[in-house]
Amino acid sequence: MKQLVILSGKGGTGKTTVAAALAHLASQEMDIVLADADVDASNLELVLEPTKIHQEDFTGGQVAIIDTDACTACGICAEVCRFDALIPGDEAYDVDPISCEGCASCVYQCPEDAIRMEKQQAGCWFRSDTRFGPLFHAHLFAAQENSGHLVTLVKQHARLLAMDTGAEFLIVDGPPGIGCPVISASAGADMALLVTEPTVSGVHDLERVLATTEHFGVPALVCINKADINPARAEEIVSYCAGRNIEVVGTIPFDTVVTEAMVQGKPVTDFEDGPVDEAMREVWRRTREALLG
Secondary structure, three states, X not given: OEEEEEEEOOOOOOHHHHHHHHHHHHHOOOOEEEEEOOOOOOOOHHHHOOEEEEEEEEEEEEEEEEOOOOOOOOOHHHHHOOXXXXXXXXXXXXXXXXXOOOOOHHHHHOOOOOEEEEEEEEEEEEEEEEOOEEEEXXXXXXXXXXXXXXXXXXXXXXXXXXXXXXXXXXEEEEEEOOOHHHHHHHOXXXXXXXXXXXXXXXXXXXXXXXXXXXXXXXXXXXXEEOHHHOHHHHHHHHHHHHHOOOOEEEEEOOOOHHHHHHHHOOOHHHOOOOHHHHHHHHHHHHHHHHHHO
């Protein structure tokens, strides 16, 4: 079983569009499992029309809880809290769960033992069925941390199912950027496909995400989305990759069919015989060859 993670150094490059297209094309040739590791803004499901068959809560960090009957409103908890999470009330203190960082300083300093720490639900994760294969995805609640942990959880379940069912490919739609969620999504991947665009920020962020995959020993391929909107910048990316011996597996042209596909909730490869469909098929062919040899 091979793991392919699709990344981009910034949001909005078309990463999920590419991931959905590759899922469509790969599923025509082999059994695959899919994972959407962009838990902060999961949107692969918008294109794959999944049917949810299982859901579980995800617990993140802890938050302080005050027993108002035991609290004497002495204010010691507020004095030791560096995050201003303790709020005075008429008879007892209360906790602002958004401000609370779960450090438990208030618990240790409360003379009445009126404060305890409790785990809080930070999101939920799902297993769904799609016409291309099983999909694991998640939703991290607003202002919650531990997105890297949730990414790992989603990937673990996807990987285990792929191994149990003998699927040949695990395709992971990764998060943008270079932070902890990207590192978690890349862990154990056999190859990273980096989606970039021919802009100044696109080139800069490609360099950053390449540095990340190289640091963790994940081989990388590159595809350039909307390559024809700035041919000079696209050629700069090609030259940059050639100088670092990184294969550019495709250049995808700008086409309004991509927007049409998104509006209809379909992979762009559902619209056959167009330039984008042809380019996506070339990306898949060369990516498959690089992974399978």
